[in-house]
Amino acid sequence: MLGYSFDQSLTYKALVELSKHSPDIPTALILDSGSTDSGPAKLALGSMTCPRSAYERDLRSLMSLSHEFGVPILIGSAGGDGTDTHVDEFLDIIQEITDEPDNELYHFKTLAIYSNVSKTTVLKSLHAGKITGCGLSVPKLTEDDVNNAVTIVAQIGPEPFLDAMKTEPDFNIVIGGRAYDPSPYTAFSIFHARSLASKVLTDEQIGGFTHMGKIMECGALCAKPKSLTSMATIYLDGSFDVKPLDSGARCTPLSVAAHTLYEKSRPDILAGPGGSLDLRNTTYRQLDDGISVQVHGATFAWLKDSDAPYTVKLEAAKLKGYRTIFMGGIRDPILIGQIDSYLSKVKTRVQSLHGDAEGDCVNFHVYGSNGIMNDLEPGDVAYLPREIFIVGEALAATQKLANSISSSARVALMHGSYPGQRGTGGNFAMGIGGKLEIEMGPGAEFCLYHLMDLPVGTEGAYQIKNETEEGAPAAVAQSPHPLFSWRAIAIGKGDPRIGTKDRKIAEHNERYTSPIPGKVVKQATPNFPTGDPLLLTKTSTLSEIAPVIRSKNSGPYDITLDVVFSSPEIYALTKASSLLTTATIARLYHLDESEIIWCGFFDQAMAFKATIPRKRGGVFVSSGAYMETDVHASQQYAGLLDLTLPEELRVKIMELGLERID
Known part of the structure; x- marks a missing residue:
């Protein structure tokens, strides 16, 4: 997440290695910046996820790396909510950094993509029956909800990024409005795949690019232990390698597969703009370096293939x-x-x-x-x-x-x-x-968390030309243009012709023998935890056989529960038992079985998942509103920890004689 800080030396070292061994491979620094995790305040009050100073710090580091190595920066969901105001705020930060005394050589062709949607557009779609709730627990949208919304944004897919990048292929920075988290990753991959291979890409390629983006947008959360920085290498067939850059961390097939569950309502099919990412046939293989995992098998299922319209998710909040x-x-x-x-x-x-x-x-x-x-x-x-x-x-x-x-x-x-x-x-x-x-x-x-059907061909973005910054947001919603818009701004006084191809890589590498001049980074020997002993007792619980039991919000209205196993034998026995079922989750969380949104097992991650609605006082509620107690829903798993194992399951696990569950 932009604004959360990162270790610049790790990225620097990775870029040095790439410039030595793979200087011609397209490379980018990509970060997600958006989320509804922290509640509705950003959309209603105009605040940002992090203080402006945190974005200044991270952008200053990224711009230094981009200028030094000639690699572009792509950012999604500026400020956390991706409103037009915060896209322009990021442009101001970039301008201020380039104006600093030591940065007179900076020049960044910056593409700004806007995602605000007018109330007129939303009301027109509402009256035409083109808007539905994003999930069973989301209430039906009303005119009052739309009129009371402070600002409405729509999650952009990769198309607006691609429209801007195709027009300005020598871009240096892309600042995206509210974006589906994988979109900038997917767009960068599509952009170069089309130039290297074919203009028409397969569903397997798009699926792989999107799956890579889904993992990378959380940094190295897919590693053990979870870390900040990761690198993915994507191949033309849609397969990809992923590894953490933090010393002492590694990815495993299980840790990467398990990340698929994270903050999603279900682990196998992940809905997004225009379709769904299908992960039912994915495979995960440990590579020889012991820290990287190669992923195959994702595909993208387009709504258009079933004659359904392209949809985008609307987000908005009101003052309460x-x-x-x-x-x-x-x-x-x-x-x-x-x-x-x-x-x-x-x-x-x-x-x-x-x-x-x-x-x-x-x-x-x-x-x-x-x-x-x-x-x-x-x-x-x-x-x-x-x-x-x-x-x-x-x-x-x-x-x-x-x-x-x-x-x-x-x-x-x-x-x-x-x-x-x-x-x-x-x-x-x-x-x-x-x-x-x-x-x-x-x-x-929150007052909007709904899907809106788009007319054919309007999922992209049109270019704003010869308009002031103040005029840009108003132009976004004008029909019959695509829903989104973008503009290009040249920021900085440096020579735009100086780029990767003009730098002397050999001289650069000879000059810098460590990741950051004057700083020597020690390479620690990986020391991976071995896990806790498996000591089952007469009243053994789920926490004794599953090393990961967690909860997280899945959008503002739902909570998702994950249980990840590390032993194939224990996973198989648990899956065959009556321990984790829809009835169990309903009983544990005081819900009717009909209210359980999704419940089941995901073999690739050896995991169980259930998604339930947020409720308070017997009614569905959204996160971050009046009387909120756990906006991230990160403590809602606690009831699963003490879930008692059925005696038959406990005995069978004891008979396995396993010593550890790490």
């Missing part, structure tokens, strides 16, 4: 009132034993004092009980912790009203009475950080 919170703890076991009924009384009291507040104006996160998982909490409902931490959250039409509601709730919690009360001085340990109420400002909520 103002929020104020207060925090504190309770240690009294008498009150802890009746906390649910007591908090209900507090809510009733607060709502009686604020008749001008709409709906459910105050709620409580009860940490130590079910503060993280809420309705999905699988633990014993009778469990009583020694102490609890409470965060009260008020939502109202104005900040002043939210402050009043929060204050009333804090006072009622502090001074209310309850059966068996002994401590009459106060019920609530508060004042953390010297604050009683904390203003949180405007709140946000």
Whole structure:
């Protein structure tokens, strides 16, 4: 992720090696920058995922590498949400860096791709019945949702990148608006494959390019241990090699295959703009260097092949009132034993004092009980912790009203009475950080996460010519142009003719004998963890036989659960047992079986996956909204850890005599 930082020396060393041994192979520095993981605030409030200074730092390093080695930079989803405003913000950063005193030789032909979509376009598609929810738990789109959206973006596929790159093939930087994560990787591969082989590429080639992008957009998360930086080598047939650049890390067939599950609703077919990536026949092979894996077998299934329209995903958020919170703890076991009924009384009291507040104006996160998982909490409902931490959250039409509601709730919690009360001085340990109420400002909520059908031929981008930057966003939505637009900007005063072919590679390599001048990087001997002993007991649990049990959001409305095994024997026995089923997941997370979005096994990764909806108070909700507790959904796997193995399965695993599950 651009803005998360990276080790420049690792990339530098890799580029030095490529310039020595493979100087003619097309090479690029590609980063994804976007996500809905952190919630709706970016789309509603105009913020970015990282501070501007973090993007300045990473872009400065990337531009230095690009200038030194003559390789282009491709970035998707500028600022995290990919709005036109943030694309232009990145252009400003690039301009500022080139204007710095030491960068007078810089020259970057920069292509900016815009992805904002007008409300007029969306409403027209809505009225024509061309918009559907992206998933079963996404509510039906309404006119109010569209009108209340602050900014609407659509996830671009590789086509807009290709349209811009074909027109300006000597580009140096591409800044993309909101993009499907693999799109810049796929586009760069298609761009060069068409020039090296054929203008018409097969579904296997497109599938391989997209699969590579799906893995690479997360850096070396597919490595053991997970790392920051990775490199892929893509071949014309769509197969590719992937390896981490971090010393001591390696990719294995299992670690790469398992990454396919990551933050996706299902592991075998991954939907994207215009079609789906089909991974059912993929294979993963360890290469001789012990750190690289070669991947074959992906294919891309186009919607057009089934006479279905090309679709793009729309994303938008709306403002949802103002929020104020207060925090504190309770240690009294008498009150802890009746906390649910007591908090209900507090809510009733607060709502009686604020008749001008709409709906459910105050709620409580009860940490130590079910503060993280809420309705999905699988633990014993009778469990009583020694102490609890409470965060009260008020939502109202104005900040002043939210402050009043929060204050009333804090006072009622502090001074209310309850059966068996002994401590009459106060019920609530508060004042953390010297604050009683904390203003949180405007709140946000997702209002669009929907698929929109596109007319034939409009999935690409048209070029904006002779327009000011202020005029670019407005031009994007004009019919009958393609949905997206792009423009080229020459940034920097250096000589644009100086590139890779004009540099003296030999002199460069002789001059720099280590990755960064003046810095010697030691090559550590890989030391891979061997795993934990397999010590099954009478009450053995899933965590004892599976080295990876995790959860993650799969878009704003869904949560996906992954269980990855490392022993083929244990995987086969578990798959044949009744341990992991739709019924198990429904029971564990208090859902009806019909609400389970996807559930099944994926043999290539020796893994089980289930995807469930986000629910709160018995209704589907989106991430990052009022009363959010786990926007990434990264702690929702906890209920799986203590899932007890059936006795028959436990005995069969014991009979295997395996010593480790690493």
